[in-house]
Amino acid sequence: MRLKSDAMQWGSLAKAFHWTIVLLLLAQGTLGLVMVELPKRPGVIPYFTFHKSLGLTILLLALLRLGWRLFDRRPEEPASMPRGQVLAARIGHALLYGLLFAVPLSGWLFDSATALRPLYWWGLVQMPSLTGGAEPGLKEIAKEAHEWLFWALVLVAAGHAAAALVHHFFNRDDVLRRMLPGRRDSIARTP
Numbered sequence: 001m002r003l004k005s006d007a008m009q010w011g012s013l014a015k016a017f018h019w020t021i022v023l024l025l026l027a028q029g030t031l032g033l034v035m036v037e038l039p040k041r042p043g044v045i046p047y048f049t050f051h052k053s054l055g056l057t058i059l060l061l062a063l064l065r066l067g068w069r070l071f072d073r074r075p076e077e078p079a080s081m082p083r084g085q086v087l088a089a090r091i092g093h094a095l096l097y098g099l100l101f102a103v104p105l106s107g108w109l110f111d112s113a114t115a116l117r118p119l120y121w122w123g124l125v126q127m128p129s130l131t132g133g134a135e136p137g138l139k140e141i142a143k144e145a146h147e148w149l150f151w152a153l154v155l156v157a158a159g160h161a162a163a164a165l166v167h168h169f170f171n172r173d174d175v176l177r178r179m180l181p182g183r184r185d186s187i188a189r190t191p
């Protein structure tokens with residue numbers, strides 16, 4: 001198992017970060033959308049608490065992933081890829097990284113500005129308040145931002161996933177295959 005990425009494919013750590021974060025985001029987004037529809041009773045608090053801890057976990061994974069990415073390299077784009085497409089992919093990836101931070105941070109900001117209860121990560125680590133107390137004005141802005149940034153992430157991720165499928169089924173290159181789990185020695189240098 002190769003931990004680091006090389007010119008031809010992603011290393012196992014980059015793949016693990018990518019797919020773990022995708023799965024957690026799917027669960028987290030679904031939970032977020034469902035929990036806000038539940039009747040406001042004390043019984044719903046555990047869903048919110050779970051959502052906050054999972055969201056902070058995604059934030060931590062995004063940090064670790066970016067840290068590793070600064071140390072790791074990325075594989076080369078297929079030589080046949082037009083420059084415009086390479087640039088679009090780079091911008092898309094940068095946006096995805098930005099949203100991976102912005103979505104949980106806006107949730108955390110909303111939680112801090114609401115200041116209902118202390119924020120714990122999985123009941124273990126008390127997280128600092130980002131506002132130092134209740135901020136009613138900021139609370140509304142952060143709540144809207146959390147929702148809109150989430151939909152922005154859904155949109156950019158959908159475009160990104162569609163691009164990966166176009167690479168695979170239309171361009172027939174290795175861009176998707178080299179991000180899939182498992183070792184693929186058979187990958188030939190893409191045209």
Ligand code: HEM
Binds near residue numbers: 030032054055
């Ligand atoms: C990547 C991580 C996260 C994702 C994908 C996510 C997603 C969502 C979604 C889709 C909603 C429903 C929005 C709506 O329709 O109104 C929501 C609500 C919420 N999220 Fe997150 N969230 C994340 C992280 C966090 C974090 C880290 C916190 C707090 C520490 C948090 C706190 C909340 C709260 C309190 C609500 C309820 C807002 C309301 O009362 O309307 N979220 N989240």
Ligand code: HEM
Binds near residue numbers: 022162175177
């Ligand atoms: C919420 C969902 C997703 C997020 C946040 C996300 C995020 C990212 C990011 C940030 C990168 C750039 C990696 C880097 O340069 O460090 C990347 C690469 C990649 N992603 Fe995703 N991704 C998501 C879903 C998907 C899905 C569903 C697919 C497949 C259908 C996919 C396929 C790929 C591929 C093939 C690459 C490598 C692209 C290349 O070699 O240039 N991703 N992803």
